[in-house]
Amino acid sequence: MFEVTQATEVYSTIEIAKGDVAAGEQAADFVVERTFRVGLQEQLYIEPQGAIAYPYRETGNGKRETGVTVVGSLQCPYYVHRALKRALALTDEQAVVIQAETGGGFGGKEEYPSIVAIHAALLACKAGWPVRLIYDRHEDLAATTKRHPGVISHRTAVKKDGTLLSQDIYIVLDGGAYCTLTPVVLSRAAIHAAGAYSCPNVRIRARAVATNTPPNGAFRGFGAPQSLFAAELMVEHVAERLGMSSVDLRRKWMLRVGDTTATGQNLTESVSAELVLDAALRAVAPNRLTAQPPIRHGRGLSLVFHGSGFTGSGERKLSGTVAVAGLANGTFQILTASTEIGQGTKTIFCQLAADALGVGLDKVVLAPQDTSLVPDSGPTVASRTAMIVGRLIQEAATELRDRAKREPLPLRVEKTYVQPDSIHWDEATYRGDAYPVYAWACTIADVDVDMTTGEVRVTDVVTAVDCGKALHPVMAEGQIEGGSLQAVGWATIEEIKMKDGGYQNDRLATYLIPTALDAPRIRTILVENPYSRGPFGAKGIGELPMDGPAPAIIAAIHDATGVWLDEVPATPEKVLAACTSR
Amino acid sequence: MHFTLNGRAVSFEGAGSRRLLDVLREDLRQTGTKEGCGEGECGACSVLIDGEVVNSCLVAAGQVEGCDVTTVEGLATNGGLSPLQRAFIERGAAQCGICTPGMLLAAHVLLQRTRRPNAAAVREALAGNLCRCTGYTKIIEAVLSCAT
Structure with missing residues (x-):
């Protein structure tokens, strides 16, 4: 596999600048530097990719007319519609796309179903007969896009009292051999890279590069889990350097109404960093059980935000x-x-x-x-x-x-949809209102680490989420719990091994996701800080739960073992190696 | 081949080496049983053979000759959902729904054998059925709510 930091083929770059980072570093008592890595992840919707293509379209009275109809497991009917029109030279009317009941997506059925649909449609047109094309799990794992791996470096300048002076962040995402939605993923990664904090001087440089692996693409969180992982662990490292509690440091840094983000967005409403932090802290018992050797307990926390809706314009x-x-x-x-x-x-x-x-x-x-x-x-x-x-x-x-x-x-x-006049975004400079509003989450993870095997067991996750307004509280909780577990999997057991640019473990027998036995107890606390333009105040929470658990788990592993990992997944091999080399 | 499916005698003709999953879905049109991996890892294709939970993707149809097979379609009685099915709906235990048929069958067997299982027993009983949407929390709650 090509090393992403050395890759020279660049798909896209982004630079976000606020204030003067050099001036911030000059005024600092400490500058803390650290580099983090995040791994591939498969969406692993339980229903694989699949579509049925018909070499005609049916009009109201059941008459068959020239065109193509595709029924498929997909998230975005009009994406597939556009792809079919282009691939088969069809008019708007001639291409018909119908979503079948869809067994999970998580971003994996945003872009890829266009490929399945075109393949099935070509075969159907050639055969003059309907064609069903369903991937088996091995094919799905081997061929479809994954979460972008990445390397993220931070330089953070602070005063002795913890005052945040500057953040200098460099992100490299691995796009694989072909460009998918990678530039858009990079954009969300860059915009969230400074974390849920207010900093006067920020520089974020981000690049997505080509390597020799299968292409990476859309996956719940869309780059933000990667960059927020680094941002949250950076808070921990700075707090350690200062000898401060990382919760106190978050309180000092966190975004509040009236603050501006890295893109210069002035936050005017529904800013809930403090609300979710307090709600999560209130929900956990302060005392922890004493563990019996070789098990050690640890607890970690993270504080994140996630933009709701499409970026910028x-x-x-x-x-x-x-x-x-x-x-x-x-x-x-x-x-x-x-x-x-x-x-x-x-x-x-x-x-x-x-x-x-x-x-x-x-x-x-x-x-x-x-x-x-x-x-x-x-x-x-x-x-x-x-x-x-x-x-x-x-x-x-x-x-x-x-x-x-x-x-x-x-x-x-x-x-x-009409964009409110108050939302301004400059795509050329990456300045302005990156999102209409943000949702917020504080996650507290408890882990057991087996010091003889390096195995990490996440026992409890408590997550307080500001969703603006929970339109259906049971379903909102369910979505948060599922996203949290997907993040626990990414942080602990979900690993793809590479060989010569291909995946080595491309079967469900070898790519493991958490079972009911692996899953922690997950408790959701819904915090409602309404957004004036959401329905009843609701904001988006589909991706947010993917952001917080990974850094909280790495912090919990440190609490248990005294060792900092700089990457996910925290596999037993990595935990053991880190503990032994200490 | 003759067997009992959800209490009714059924038969099909063809190679006994075909996967039970395909016979159920294609020949007998019982499409509640889903395929997630085809290699016995995900449990989406779970059915009951003589009361035991099995992955129907790993069972040759010839093996069920004379057996009693239950699919998710067999859980409802007289068109009414079972208490377990109702609990899944009420407590948000089904999201995308693809794991739900297998989950229901695995939970059904647990509740038949253990009237008052605890959370650990529920997790153990459902460990062969993968879900990617729920984080399992609401599924476990739904099963526990049906303890009698």
Whole structure:
């Protein structure tokens, strides 16, 4: 495998600058430097990639016409639609994409299903017959994109009292041999790299490079788990150097209303670093059990934020559209391309519409995610579905209710996203409002480390999350718990070994994810600090739970063993080697 | 080949070496049973053969001659969901749903054998069924809520 730090083929670069880092370092009592590494991760949706392609499209009366229809396991119907049109020279109408019930996505079914769909469609067109193409697990693991590995270096300048003077951060993400959504992943990594902290002088340089591995792509968190891992551990290292508690240091540094982020975004509302920190600390018992040798207990904490919705001008460019229709029979239909992939889209959309319409839940149905029926509300990614699309549904349903008082049914109201005038973003300089708003989380992890084997067992995870407003508290908790466990897996047991640019463990027998026995007890505390433009105040939380557990676990391992690991996954080999070389 | 599927006698013709999973899904159109890995790791294809949880991707159809096979479709009675199924819905134990049929069957067997399992027993019983959405917390809660 090519060493990412040496790679010379560059897919994209980003530079974020705020203040003067050199001046910050000059005024410092200490400058702390550290380099961190993060590994590959497979999304491991339990249902593999798959699609069925038909060499025709059906019109309303069942008549077959020229075109191609693809039914597949996918997150973004209109991404596949665009790919089919381009690959097979079809018109908007001739390409039809329908989402099947989808057994998990996590970003893995954002981009890749376009490839499966085109392959199946080509075969179907050639054969003149429907073609079903389902990856077996080995093929899925070997071929589909993974989370980007990376190397992230920090130089942090502070005064003796802990005052944060500057952060100088350098990120290299490994894109693999072909470019996927890598530049966009790099963007989210860079924007989150300074962490949930206020610093007057920041420089973030980020580059995504080509190596000889299969390509890496979209995965829940989208670069932020990588850069936040480094940012959070850096807090620990600076605190250690200062002889301060890292919780106290976080309190000193954390972003508050009125502070500006690395991109110069002035945070005006729903800023909850302190709220989630306090909520998490209140939820854990201060006393820990004494462990019996060779087991040692440890506890670690992290504090993170994650932008909701597309980056910068992304939502304005997308102009996501939804419709709500009142049918003649008195029922209502929601038309959107946003997909249910286990996160609760179907339920919360119906809740929002029913509430705005003032009707029972049983009067509202969600139209199928079929591009011949529904408008393009944008992809189901980027923690945007509840906050951005949910708000559009709420607005459309409210307008429909008002119009239905004066006009007879059927009626249809469409709403398209309009970027608020207060959001400014400069793509060229990376200055401005990187996201409409941020969601916040504080995670506390307890671990047992077996000092004879190096095995790390995460026993408890407590995570306090500010989601603005939990539209469906049970589902919000479920999404947070699942994301937390996915992060625990990334931090501990999920490892891909490389040989000659290929994956060595590309079967489910060799790539391990946590089972019910491996999983810690996970407790979620929902904190609600509403966002003025979210539906009922809701913000996006799909990706956030992926960010916090890894650095909390590494801090907990340090608490248990006295040893700092600078990378994930913390496999027994690495833990043991670090403990022995100490 | 003749066996009992969810209490009804069924038969199919073909090679006994075919995977039970394929016979259930393709020939008998019982598509509640899912394929996640095809190598006995994920448990999405779990079914019960004479009351034991097995991965149907690893079972040759010929092996179930004369056996009693239960799939997730067999848990509901008279069109009504079982208490366990209802608990999964109410407590948010199903997210994307692909692991749910296998989870339900593994949990069903546990509850048949242990009326009041504790959390550790539930984790042990479900350890052969992978879930990537829930973190298992709500699944464990749902199963515990059905202890009688």
